Amino acid sequence: MIIAVDGPAASGKGTIARALARHFGLPHLDTGLLYRAAALRLLRTGGNPASEEQAVAACDMTGIDFADPELKSEAAGGVASRISAYPAVRAALVERQRRFAEQPGGAVLDGRDIGTVIAPNADAKLFVTASPEVRARRRFDELERLGMPLPFADVLADIEARDARDRNRPTAPLAQAEDAYLLDTSSLGVEGAIAEAIAAVTAATATAAGR
Numbered sequence: 001m002i003i004a005v006d007g008p009a010a011s012g013k014g015t016i017a018r019a020l021a022r023h024f025g026l027p028h029l030d031t032g033l034l035y036r037a038a039a040l041r042l043l044r045t046g047g048n049p050a051s052e053e054q055a056v057a058a059c060d061m062t063g064i065d066f067a068d069p070e071l072k073s074e075a076a077g078g079v080a081s082r083i084s085a086y087p088a089v090r091a092a093l094v095e096r097q098r099r100f101a102e103q104p105g106g107a108v109l110d111g112r113d114i115g116t117v118i119a120p121n122a123d124a125k126l127f128v129t130a131s132p133e134v135r136a137r138r139r140f141d142e143l144e145r146l147g148m149p150l151p152f153a154d155v156l157a158d159i160e161a162r163d164a165r166d167r168n169r170p171t172a173p174l175a176q177a178e179d180a181y182l183l184d185t186s187s188l189g190v191e192g193a194i195a196e197a198i199a200a201v202t203a204a205t206a207t208a209a210g211r
């Protein structure tokens with residue numbers, strides 16, 4: 001079973017994807033980490049995010065520590081959102097994601113284009129969202145917990161800028177797949193959001209099995 005979870009920044013899609021993976025006993029890939037890893041490599045090597053060629057070179061994932069807390073920084077997220085608009089960057093990372101999705105037994109992947117580009121034939125698709133203010137509050141709290149605090153106004157402005165870039169890029173923009181279940185977590189806590197996600201995936205797979 002392949003489960004695709006998409007949505008904008010800090011909507012809670014990673015939290016939901018991890019919970020779905022635990023519940024259904026599937027491996028999970030946070031695809032945003034791939035773009036963040038490329039961005040961090042570019043930043044650390046003094047590369048220029050305005051250069052598509054340099055951004056593609058940074059997509060070599062050899063030796064990347066996916067547990068590096070710097071991957072979660074706003075700096076890495078901001079550059080990731082810029083370089084993810086380059087078609088050649090997306091092309092460099094697509095095969096790794098498709099291989100993960102198509103492994104025997106299935107997988108859960110979360111990102112921006114999983115249900116539309118990476119795994120359009122996924123068995124269940126969720127589009128997780130929340131208002132920009134709610135998402136900014138969650139990110140603000142998360143950055144404080146991680147010891148990387150920023151003013152709330154800066155976090156909200158960053159969320160809005162990232163939404164605009166992710167939704168408006170010509171290649172693989174952030175969009176709800178036609179057959180995705182819309183899960184608005186604005187007024188849901190973590191447990192409520194996870195319960196609704198499990199119910200939606202169970203319903204989607206039961207419907208597919210009955211066809």
Ligand SMILES: Nc1ncnc2c1ncn2[C@@H]1O[C@H](COP(=O)(O)OP(=O)(O)OP(=O)(O)O)[C@@H](O)[C@H]1O
Pocket residue numbers: 007008009010011012013014015016032138139141142185188189190191193
């Ligand atoms: N329903 C919820 N209610 C309150 N807090 C939540 C909820 N879902 C997630 N969070 C918290 O919000 C923060 C962002 O969640 P998460 O990392 O799951 O979002 P995301 O969409 O995967 O973010 P991104 O893709 O931008 O990294 C985390 O600190 C998480 O614990």
Ligand SMILES: Nc1ccn([C@@H]2O[C@H](COP(=O)(O)O)[C@@H](O)[C@H]2O)c(=O)n1
Pocket residue numbers: 009010031032033035036077080081082084085110111112113114162166
């Ligand atoms: N499938 C994806 C996943 C991520 N991106 C871009 O990476 C940025 C960081 O992602 P997070 O999920 O960790 O916030 C994000 O803003 C996207 O621009 C993507 O394009 N496709």
